[in-house]
Amino acid sequence: MGYPREMQESIKRLEATRPFRLRQEIPRLTPEEKNRLLEQFHPDFRPDGMRPVRVGPNKGQRMQNELVDLLEAYSRIDPERVDLSHIDYDVDVLVIGGGGGGATAALIAHENGARVLLATKLRLGDSNTIMAEGGIAAATQPNDSPYLHFLDTIGGGRFQNKRELVWALVHDAPLVVEWLKDLGAMFDTHPNGDLVVSFAGGHCRRRVHSCKDLSGMEFMRVIRDELWNKRVEVLEFSPAIELLLDEKDRCAGAILMNLETHEHIIVRARAVILATGGIGRLHPNNFPTTNHYGATADGLVIAYRAGARLLHMDAIQYHPTGAAWPEQMLGQLITEALRGNGAQLVNVHGERFINELETRDVVSSAIIREVRHRKNGVRTPTGMEGVWLDTPLIDILGGEGKLDRMFAGIVHRFREYGIDVHKEPILVFPTQHYQNGGIEIDAEGRTDIPALFAAGEVAGGVQGKNRLGGNSLLDIFVFGRRAGKAAALFAKEVPPPGKLTLEHVRRYHEELAAEGIEKGRVSPLLLPDYTRPEVKQRRYS
Template sequence: MKTDILVIGGGVAGLRCAEEASKNADVILISDGSGASPYIHGINIPLHADDNVECFFNDTMKSGRYQNNTALVKILCQSSLELVNEFCFDKKGNEYDLLKPLGSAYPRVAGIKGKTGISVIRSINGDSFTHLKKIRAVKLICTDGKVHGAACFNKVTGKHFVISAKAVVLACGGFGNIFPYSTNTSDIGGDGIAMAYDIGAKLCDMEFIQFEPSAAVFPEQLMGKSIITTMFYDGAVLRNGQNKRFTDERVDKDVLSVNIYNEIKNGSPTPHNGVYFDMTAVPLNTMLTKYKSYYDRYKSCGIDVSEEPVEITTMPHTTLGGVKINERCETNIDGLFACGEVSGGLHGANRLGGNAGLEVIVFGKLAGKAASEYAGMVNAADDVSDEFNDRESLQTAEDKKILQKAVYNGLNVIRCEEELTMALEIAGSLINKYKNAENDYNAVRLYNDSLTAYLSLMSALKRKSSVGCHIRKDSASDGYAYTIDIIKNGNKPGIEKRLINGYKR
């Protein structure tokens, strides 16, 4: 199979990219599911009367603890206002109806009836490109520093095959599922990072994993479903197992996650090892307009959140590090682009709520434009022949559990050298076990997850000081902002640590 541009991932980043790229090129998009994008409740746009792009920029940098890639933040903030011409955001009278995210100076989250992600997905013109579903890329094909396509696995037929392309865009989301539980859907994994790293792409900020302060631990059917934290500005509070408030809720997400984690570990947890998210003081009309999807979700399980609190905990939510990109979503590999959550650098060490949804809309389109310009300049891709002898898949479920447990112990909200090192050893041994398992889908997926975990753990070990969502209990902040980049050096990861000029936290 052959195309100009192969887009890997069918969330908002991938779809926006494919739509834009298909204006000038032949595009195939592959996906396994819909990823996190349908859950985007709202996105940041500085539409409040007192707000502006500069203030939005400052909040994003401050939230990110000045670890952000400034050039990417500028593009994000400057492009945000253009979206009011593209989408119809909710209004109250003549004013935009905005929510206030944690860490933001003004109400800034604009939404489309609580279903912003779904609305953006529905706005895509899917006729302009080919979308192949239930297909997973497992390996990128690269020779002489140039990408030529990807080896893929068809989950319906159980067969591997190759898609050749002049350019490949990674839009395959974060890697939250290397944890035993997270707020992510099951199609999200470590493939994107591992595939990129294996062909020499540079990664950055791999230690920054954002924990959502409020994800359900009960009832069972809602496990991992997050509750939007803007509700703290509308009357919601947190209480411990003894019904006592234990934290100021209106703090940055990274700080709130630590406070919840500590209360559960060392204070008074609730029966399901969480804390109470108490929405009973949120006015009912606000609940039924701004937060109806959350109200309905619990109501379908027989719980009326306007009358009783629910149990939540902090869980891995979005990954802030990933494939290093420039302002055109280019990587250091010719023909390889990345956009959305699989890329790194934009959010720094702590993501401002509402910026991930904006990121995928803005950078998905930019990646599509840049990839189609690139494809217009290079020769047609060679059709790389199918040379697969599919192997019967190994049983990897037990090893997957071992990896996830190690990741949970090593990369939790609060980290230390000893636990990180133990987890690194486990991830390393699984990489060795599965590294030659070509054409075996289960084994390659576990190899990719183990490699991604290893790189994240390694980066977390290297960053000895605490910053944002990377909290080391064995060392405090050193006050400096620096990036940790990882690039393959021979068969080993090479680490580059670089001070970010001009910023001292």
């Protein structure tokens, strides 16, 4: 297969400019230039992409349309029909979500003496964590410090991050790297045993620690293995579809649904940790996504219905480099570590157009400008357009073998389609990647609702309006650990909750009805629906 002829013409131009580009330095944008670029080209600024939500704690605030649809929807259950006296599980800490954040929280809560149940929608480990390629940011090098990591993170977040959360993030970062190393995660190392670190956009130091280009998978499988070793109880294919509160509006458990039998499961818990991840599978602004099949905003929806406030839900991250060819890989993540190790972005004429290590919001906007506004995109036979990511530069700059050593996954996946990334570039276009905001938390992972904690992508405030590369693997472990410990302590020290209720769901339904929102749409979504309309039409029953 490989690239069709018309795309090869453009590759020739890219090869011709390589000697010049190797010497070319593109200065970073000033804050004013950045703001202009974002306002003109970042999808968050499209006037029709968002609308104000009509109900709930954030009433009146603008959020992504696809999310508002789910917030302005009714519960999957009729509160009148649920028998809350029939309790299936009674635990200290219920963790909802089986990705990196949830698994970490469960492990730490267990280590702190709590009886833990982890419930997850798909398999334990099914998450965006497992797909994170680049690595984890931490100031572990002698030329680096948490102080610089703080500055980079808050500047990258457009200064909107909650300061106490950034403090916790960068402070705990080296501790988390040590913790993962002690669990047996196989970090990339130099021959003397020192950890290899790479650049990511917006970081002023090399500080992203990787395990080849499968960093998230390595962390996830190690933590999952440890959960199994510790015999922490896990319920797979059992998503939470509603939180339970007590009469004083304290969180007291959740209703799960067995995805295969559709039976409901009532869990009473002294503390609940939400770690359900992001919203990519809602496809904001119709973008493809790098996200896992399960990223359908379930945690946001049930927490919002229970009264938790959301933060920065008007900020979605589009990763600059999603695959744009071959068609089968559309939207899949092409790690930023490639740019961090010297790969350049190049238009149809072989020209660079942005410093590749600007923050993601900026680089994505620059690619969109290059393709949509300046018409300098490379067109595929299916009509998709993108720009080149010049991967051969990595071996040219770093010596032959570097691509194979650090990016074996990328090499392997493209080889399946007849593309040799040692010799040929990759075609890329921005793809939805991350929800920058989420449920507002404090530094211990506490939400507005007593006994409800949140960690990872579902939580908001850590990353401000734009997350830096390497900071989300960090986020899930820092706040997974903090929430796990805080929830275990809470369960130990605070008296148990009162009577379980779904009163908050009734109230929410009333609020929906008062706004004239008709019944019919229910949430959480649980699974994306990629069924064709033609098939749906013929389901007559």
